[in-house]
Amino acid sequence: MTNMYNMPFGSVHWDQPSWESFMLGCAFVRQEMETSFDWVFGAFLEAMNGRALDNIITDQDVAMKDSIKNIFPTSVHGCCRWHIMKKAQEKVGWLLGPNPGLSEDFNLCVDFSFTSDEFEQNWAALMMKYEEITHTHFEKLYEYRNTWVPCYFKHRFFSLLAVYTTR
Numbered sequence: 001m002t003n004m005y006n007m008p009f010g011s012v013h014w015d016q017p018s019w020e021s022f023m024l025g026c027a028f029v030r031q032e033m034e035t036s037f038d039w040v041f042g043a044f045l046e047a048m049n050g051r052a053l054d055n056i057i058t059d060q061d062v063a064m065k066d067s068i069k070n071i072f073p074t075s076v077h078g079c080c081r082w083h084i085m086k087k088a089q090e091k092v093g094w095l096l097g098p099n100p101g102l103s104e105d106f107n108l109c110v111d112f113s114f115t116s117d118e119f120e121q122n123w124a125a126l127m128m129k130y131e132e133i134t135h136t137h138f139e140k141l142y143e144y145r146n147t148w149v150p151c152y153f154k155h156r157f158f159s160l161l162a163v164y165t166t167r
Contacts, residue, residue, distance in 0.1 A: 005028075007028045008028070009028055010027050010040065011023055011025070011026040012024045012026065012044060024048075025044055027040045027043075032061055033063050034064075034066050034067045034070075036063075037063055037064050037071075038071060041067055041068065041072065045071060045072070052072045052073075052075050053072055053075050054076065055075065055076045055077075056068055056076070056077045056078070057079070057080050058077070058080065060079050060083060060084070065077065077147065078153060079144065088141065092135055092138065095133050105129065105130070106126065108122075109122040109125075109126050110149055110150070113151050114151055114154070115151055116146075116151055116152060119151050123145075
């Protein structure tokens with residue numbers, strides 16, 4: 001989230017299996033650079049007495065991703081589905097008009113694939129059915145599938161709110 005001063009704002013929430021969620025901390029970052037996130041995450045880790053987060057959901061920022069690998073090497077890092085879908089709409093929304101059913105088929109593939117093998121099969125069928133949609137953004141979505149497709153996270157607890165961050 002970016003505020004009126006154009007400074008990215010990040011918040012850290014703790015979601016419990018009882019569906020209770022509360023904010024543990026937040027920060028404004030002047031520049032979205034790995035060193036900035038290293039400082040923020042390092043300060044958070046220190047405040048938590050060295051206890052790393054189990055799961056982290058963010059947007060697709062590369063600097064943040066690299067910092068999370070450095071500071072929280074044991075944490076599972078996923079990407080926010082809301083951000084993924086928003087970016088997909090911007091990048092490939094123009095493909096939806098000439099391809100009726102693509103949006104529904106895409107959502108079915110993502111939401112109703114219960115194993116990674118099933119997702120792989122459904123994705124291949126989707127690409128075959130809409131062969132003209134070969135587009136670099138779909139290739140990127142597939143490349144990063146293990147960071148945002150639910151079947152890759154079924155062994156971890158993520159509240160519904162966490163999957164969609166703070167939207």
